Amino acid sequence: MNMIAKCDVCDSITFIGPKKGKAENSEELYTKPTNYQIDSRSHGFRMVQTWFSGGYVLIFLISLIFLTVPLMLFRDEFIALFTKGQLPDEIMPFIIFGGIFSCVGWCMFYSGITGLINRTVYTVEFNELRIKHGPLPWRGNKRLIPSQIKKLDIKKSSVEVNGEPRWNLFAKMINDKKIMIAARLEKKSYALYLQKILNEQLGLSEGEKKSSRKYKFKK
Template sequence: MSKKLKIERSAGALDITYSWGNPSRWFLAFFSLFWNAFVLFFLAVGAGWFIVFHLIAGAFIGWYTLTLFLNKSVIKASSQELTITHGPIPWFSKDRQIPARAVKQLYVEIGPVKQNNQSTYQLMAQLDTDARVKLIGAEMDKERLLEVEATVERYLGIADDPSMNLSGKSMNGLNLDEVRANLERLQKIKKWLPASMAQKMEEAEHKIAAEAARRSSDDGIFVPGEDWAASSSSGFLKPRILPAPEHDLTFPFYLSGTGDDILLEGAPATVGRTAQLDWDNDDGSISRQLEVVSPGDGGKRHFYATRERGRWTYYEERRLDDNEVAKLGFSEDHHPLRFENGRERYYPRDEKTGRRFVLGQGHPVRQFVYFTSSSTAQFRALKSGNQPWEVYIEEPIDGASFEAKE
């Protein structure tokens, strides 16, 4: 682990802290002191307005130097969101807050800024909308960003795609030894090549290294949908096998069955009815509905666990009554293209189709999840055969809320 990184894991979150410091800060500190002393001297002897520009430049250099000595970036990952904050000194780096379920992939690419004629790197996030968001920019230590990427992806359960790093496409089928040999032959003339071409060579070298690491690794990542052929074949319907947890940082509530005793937010509870939904999409995603009963007053709470892109996200949900469903615009086979709930306007994601298994019997279902950009709440609308629409309002809940009862 990089000495500049501080990684702390808990049941509910992953915290990664690293300082902005780099070797150039000592030179900048000396230069800033010299420059500002020079400007203050001329101010003291009554220099004219021309010195104002030097004063502004000195203040900017001094401010930037302070950020290198004092500032840290904190990346906090939980089952609900991914946040990045910078401080304590304000700078141009933006704080980010992204729903964890929206993060499809993290990757490192070469940035547009150079420092001391050397490339800098930036950590990017690809979202489920295919939008790309810069999380950290202008970092000279590529290995540090790669370590941050790997740590966050492992915690959130995102299957790494090394070919994404440094903005690459898939390199399957390439003869890496041949490509590496060609790049080595070009090293002799690299210094005479245009800067843009030399940068492309650097990108290719990094991508080759990442692809070689991917091909040599065998980490046993679960392949979504690998058992789908059996469960979808004619006359042989059964729920998919739930994957084993990839780490022990949080309790795998999604594996719970009827009658299991658990702790919910520290209080004893028992799992009641359960159902499993196996979706037909290419990544073989799985969802579960779980009822949790309090042994004291018999109160029931309902949860929706969904596995998408290799990780589990939890929601607490409440089913709407028939009047509430009708007000949102649902009727028979019709689902609204949008609806309003208070001041928020909700839109559906792509339709999902699959089967819901209850007590071992599977029934075809279709489902829409309605979302809004201004709230974490969402609506889940499910249609099973000729049955009325089941519409639930959901709020994300931290996976650390569920614990094993000893």
């Protein structure tokens, strides 16, 4: 039996009906991430993710500190090493503080630079899903055949930021191998958006319907 209730205060109308099963009425909200843009000028499907965020700016600034500290502490030793090829008398402090600080600084410097200028491009054309990071080299470039993908899965990441979990999007292949598509998304609704878009582009919508998943846009 279905009923309609009306609020006397705000005149809102609410539909009241029998409760449906979870699999039959499972609506999930999705939100388009602001750093993802679909290129409408591309002949095929092309979606671009920019990496830039305040976190990468912080990493870049910290890297400059790590690179500057050894130069300040061992300025004379570095000058002697690079101009005369002479190692300092107190070699261990030079190696420990100078070497380790420099290695950490350069690693952070490269991570910060890539975060400031890199992009991830998702392309679907010629029966292939390509995921490419650049322009600076970064691990994780992929080329996948849609017919080899069973479905796209969302999993909670082990990474948390300010107590809030991050979300990963995986491609589960027909051989049950899981391949990362997008990592550490800020909200689950962002992962749901990417899942929906890529499901449509890869022709995986039928698998989505069988699971009775419905998507609702969240402003």
